[in-house]
Amino acid sequence: MSVVYLDNNATSAVAPEVLEAMLPFLTGRYGNPSSMHSFGGDVARDIRRAREQVAALLGADPDEVIFTSCGTESDSTAIHSALECNPSKRHIVTSRVEHPAVRSVCKWLASKGFGLTELSVNPQGMLDMAEMEQAIRPDTAVVSVMYANNETGVIFPVARIAELCRERGVLFHTDAVQAVGKLPIDMKRNAFDMLSLSGHKLHAPKGVGALIVRKGTKFTPFLQGGHQERGRRAGTENVASIVGLGLACELAQRWIEDEKTRVPRLRDRLEKELMARIPDCRLNGHPTERLPNTTNISFEFVEGEAILLLLNEAGVCASSGSACTSGSLEPSHVLRAMGVPFTFAHGSIRLSLSRYNSDADVDCVIEKLPGIIQRLRAISPFSRDRMPSPAMLSPEHSH
Numbered sequence: 431m432s433v434v435y436l437d438n439n440a441t442s443a444v445a446p447e448v449l450e451a452m453l454p455f456l457t458g459r460y461g462n463p464s465s466m467h468s469f470g471g472d473v474a475r476d477i478r479r480a481r482e483q484v485a486a487l488l489g490a491d492p493d494e495v496i497f498t499s500c501g502t503e504s505d506s507t508a509i510h511s512a513l514e515c516n517p518s519k520r521h522i523v524t525s526r527v528e529h530p531a532v533r534s535v536c537k538w539l540a541s542k543g544f545g546l547t548e549l550s551v552n553p554q555g556m557l558d559m560a561e562m563e564q565a566i567r568p569d570t571a572v573v574s575v576m577y578a579n580n581e582t583g584v585i586f587p588v589a590r591i592a593e594l595c596r597e598r599g600v601l602f603h604t605d606a607v608q609a610v611g612k613l614p615i616d617m618k619r620n621a622f623d624m625l626s627l628s629g630h631k632l633h634a635p636k637g638v639g640a641l642i643v644r645k646g647t648k649f650t651p652f653l654q655g656g657h658q659e660r661g662r663r664a665g666t667e668n669v670a671s672i673v674g675l676g677l678a679c680e681l682a683q684r685w686i687e688d689e690k691t692r693v694p695r696l697r698d699r700l701e702k703e704l705m706a707r708i709p710d711c712r713l714n715g716h717p718t719e720r721l722p723n724t725t726n727i728s729f730e731f732v733e734g735e736a737i738l739l740l741l742n743e744a745g746v747c748a749s750s751g752s753a754c755t756s757g758s759l760e761p762s763h764v765l766r767a768m769g770v771p772f773t774f775a776h777g778s779i780r781l782s783l784s785r786y787n788s789d790a791d792v793d794c795v796i797e798k799l800p801g802i803i804q805r806l807r808a809i810s811p812f813s814r815d816r817m818p819s820p821a822m823l824s825p826e827h828s829h
């Protein structure tokens with residue numbers, strides 16, 4: 431079945447070149463890179479090349495690359511390591527709009543007695559540097575702030591935050607899962623101590639990621655066991671996926687021009703046309719400090735989930751900013767943190783593009799979405815003419 435795939439921030443297609451590079455390691459070349467025999471040992475060279483490819487994309491040293499099982503593992507590892515290496519410091523600074531991979535870990539640590547400051551964002555989804563400066567305390571062990579938001583695409587001033595952390599002697603970790611491959615990143619020119627990335631967000635397979643740990647940064651492994659990854663992450667290497675991630679990083683570098691020019695042109699046309707054709711909608715996120723591939727739009731008085739179902743019927747894959755929790759519809763924590771009005775927050779959808787999208791994909795959504803919104807508004811119990819009671823609009827109603 432062919433679909434118009436506009437959900438690349440959720441996961442992306444494995445690049446055909448990546449699959450091809452992986453296949454030998456899922457067939458004939460199944461050796462263990464730690465083996466003494468060359469059948470296995472030779473595979474270590476392929477892992478080394480992948481490490482160099484990942485490092486090259488990020489301006490890192492290959493020794494700074496630790497392969498993990500996913501972005502979530504990288505995030506957990508970074509935060510746990512920071513706390514483990516600084517036992518006298520028991521405070522964490524993060525933002526209110528982090529991915530659950532950071533947010534849940536921080537909340538869990540807070541429940542175990544760690545201090546936690548979650549920075550707010552303004553209506554455009556941007557952090558306030560003054561608030562950031564005030565949040566850092568003498569007992570702060572780590573600041574963990576995402577590079578770019580998965581729901582809105584908003585890009586945080588991580589370079590400045592990293593500088594500030596270095597001045598204050600606090601470790602800085604950035605969840606760069608959405609930024610790697612979409613934005614140029616240079617570890618040499620930035621004071622990032624740790625940076626997380628995930629394969630499946632940049633056309634490598636699911637189940638592989640990396641944590642970049644700057645040389646000289648104190649580090650404690652999350653998984654104990656064998657000596658893989660020079661003792662920093664035990665477990666026999668996911669060789670095929672690591673090779674795939676390496677090539678995906680090399681390809682990302684080659685495609686970065688497309689990511690900077692063609693992809694945002696597609697995104698901007700999609701956004702402009704939808705906003706022009708559909709009344710009572712608003713753009714969520716910063717107008718300029720935003721990933722080139724992402725748009726998040728709210729349509730007043732309709733449910734995001736309903737839009738997605740109808741888009742799905744039309745063969746379009748998109749995502750909503752809301753998550754359905756225990757039968758009640760809860761607007762996304764990101765949009766709530768931005769103070770998006772309740773009647774808008776429920777009707778938000780995210781469209782995220784990639785190098786594999788075309789003008790025809792954009793045309794398809796521009797053609798179909800206005801009718802879908804019109805249909806849903808016609809049957810909505812809420813509308814401009816039939817305003818819901820104030821009680822229905824209060825945030826408590828969603829709980």
Ligand SMILES: *Cc1c(COP(=O)(O)O)cnc(C)c1O
Pocket residue numbers: 439440499500501502503529531576578579580605606607608628629630631637638639
């Ligand atoms: C997808 C994502 C993750 C999680 O990565 P996985 O590899 O799926 O575990 C973490 N952070 C952000 C910002 C993401 O978009």
